[in-house]
Amino acid sequence: MARSRGEASLVYVAATSLGLVTVLGLHIVAGRRERTLDVSGDGACGGHCDPVPPEAEICGESKSAAAGEDFVDACAVADIPENRARIVCLSGERVAIFKYDGKISAVSNVCQHQNGPLGDEKIVLGCITCPWHGYQYQPDTGASPPPFVEKVATFNVRVKGGRVLVNPKPNPAGTRVEPALIGGGSGAEKARSEIVPAERSVIPETAAP
Helix, strand or coil: CHHHHHHHHHHHHHHHHHHHHHHHHHHHHHHHHHHHHHHCCCCCCCCCCCCCCCCCCECCECCCCCCCCCCEEEEEHHHCCCCEEEEEEECCEEEEEEEECCEEEEEECECCCCCCEHHHCCEECCEEECCCCCCEECCCCCECCCCCCCECCEECEEEECCEEEECCCCCCCCCCCCCEECCCCEHHHHHHHCCCCCCCCCCCCCCCC
């Protein structure tokens, strides 16, 4: 019996060690992959996104941004799967551009827990879910749902002509950014355009008694 217990203990230790080595190996591979995206200069961030037009500032290359003042053409709306993301490199920053519920939001691709690639996973129950350990972030704020306090940077976005335009300057972590509507503009802009002035009722004048 003692020998059986000893063998079971050895099997447990071996299985645990194998699990730790596997997890560590996955982290190392993912880290190297992310590093490759950082140094990629082909405008496609290692094949995660369509080639970015040469006039854009992409992957650390400083060029004129013809897509709009302070905005660069990042990728096509049609190339982002629903509830998933395209990862692009803007000014050396990995950005995950998510499409969900007819909207577009962009956040830092780096999870605050252990630098997991947020753009590799999908939106679950309204939250971006890190593929490594399940940490979650709201796509419009970059903040974890309460009571959690982790936050990632957000990016201003626009949609124009079926293309996603992103301001490469990150907002402070946890800053809410109005999602861009796939139909064009942001939610706030659409709400303003839909406001119809109230009609005033004209009360006829009556003669003084």
